[in-house]
Amino acid sequence: MTEPSHRRGKVVDDNILRAAISVIEESGTLLIKVDRVAELAGVNKTTIYRRFPNRDDLVLAAILAQAETVVPIPDAGSLRGDLWEIVVMVRSTVMSSLGRALLSASAASPDLDQLRPTYWQTRFEAAAKVIDRAVERGECSPPADPQLLIELMVAPIHFRATQVGVDISDEFLAVQVDRLVAALR
Amino acid sequence: MTEPSHRRGKVVDDNILRAAISVIEESGTLLIKVDRVAELAGVNKTTIYRRFPNRDDLVLAAILAQAETVVPIPDAGSLRGDLWEIVVMVRSTVMSSLGRALLSASAASPDLDQLRPTYWQTRFEAAAKVIDRAVERGECSPPADPQLLIELMVAPIHFRATQVGVDISDEFLAVQVDRLVAALR
DNA sequence: GTTGCAATGCAACAACAAGTTGCGATAGAA
DNA sequence: TTCTATCGCAACTTGTTGTTGCATTGCAAC
Known part of the structure; x- marks a missing residue:
């Protein structure tokens, strides 16, 4: 059996948000299953609900974090x-x-x-x-x-x-x- | 209290499909609540599930029935x-x-x-x-x-x-x- | 009108997912 | 080493889909 991780702080945050994105990708919908996110993040479901009041807020935060990537402006010359x-x-x-x-x-x-x-x-x-x-x-x-x-x-x-x-x-x-x-x- | 209707056949079919369309309209989503459809149709939930294997099939049938309306081809002259x-x-x-x-x-x-x-x-x-x-x-x-x-x-x-x-x-x-x-x- | 059957109502149920709660365990800093 | 905020965990509530067994009732045939 695998040991419970019990990791904390920012690492957990990042894992949760990245896991949420993964679940959205693999399920193709924004109506993801929180249990699945918890599983992928290696975190208990309770930990997710302690950070986000509900699923929609989790999804929103995950997408916003992902969208931080700068929108590239092409410069091909023409x-x-x-x-x-x-x-x-x-x-x-x-x-x-x-x-x-x-x-x-x-x-x-x-x-x-x-x-x-x-x-x-x-x-x-x-x-x-x-x-x-x-x-x-x-x-x-x-x-x-x-x-x-x-x-x-x-x-x-x-x-x-x-x-x-x-x-x-x-x-x-x-x-x-x-x-x-x-x-x- | 209102009496149970116990109506049968085509009338029930039509009521269910029209109720489904109404619920889609009032909820703005295809993920409607079957109980609400039953309520609007004046029919028991069981009756719906006896006709349609699941919710998606109900929604599909409702939309297809609604789409029977002929697509009009305009003829304004120009x-x-x-x-x-x-x-x-x-x-x-x-x-x-x-x-x-x-x-x-x-x-x-x-x-x-x-x-x-x-x-x-x-x-x-x-x-x-x-x-x-x-x-x-x-x-x-x-x-x-x-x-x-x-x-x-x-x-x-x-x-x-x-x-x-x-x-x-x-x-x-x-x-x-x-x-x-x-x-x- | 009476009978019989198929369609309906109804209540209770199983399965599943969101969201909650109380408590015990642990990481990390003082 | 101690303390405390954070985490895991199990059990729970709630809401919704879908199922089941049985009682009722409409309707058609007789």
């Missing part, structure tokens, strides 16, 4: 190159188990529902800078609403992944990039 | 008019409680997940006829993939409603229509 990197990132996110759980769930809690808008807002702001730089380089004229253009480029990718249920080809991604580039003339 | 009607229909669906439950839930069962692709496929086919008619009228030249154009028009509406969390203005709808019309030249 507008097309930057947009391509964005579009590929969106595809891999939307196809991933964690991404699908976060982005296609109608969450039970308002806090979790709030997560989606802020998630995209952050990324739209980052992606819009790619357009700003293209303008500075003289590749195109400044658009009225850069973030809207990004939104219109990303929407078909998300839609196809979550609704139409067709896998997303490179050609489909290229179409979205082309449409944005065309809109900038 | 391409723009038809597209506008489509786009308004999509908005009202995506904003409705039933629509949100169906289209933004990561369902528990594969059958319910299958529902989304067929839902959209049906509507894409219907909407594509609007483009066909426009071609016949000589309003535009025949596109390579009409359904793809519809998909690209609808995607931003769905995306904004379910992800960005911003309410969808008439102007936003008009932009989507304009983009499709522009793509047909």
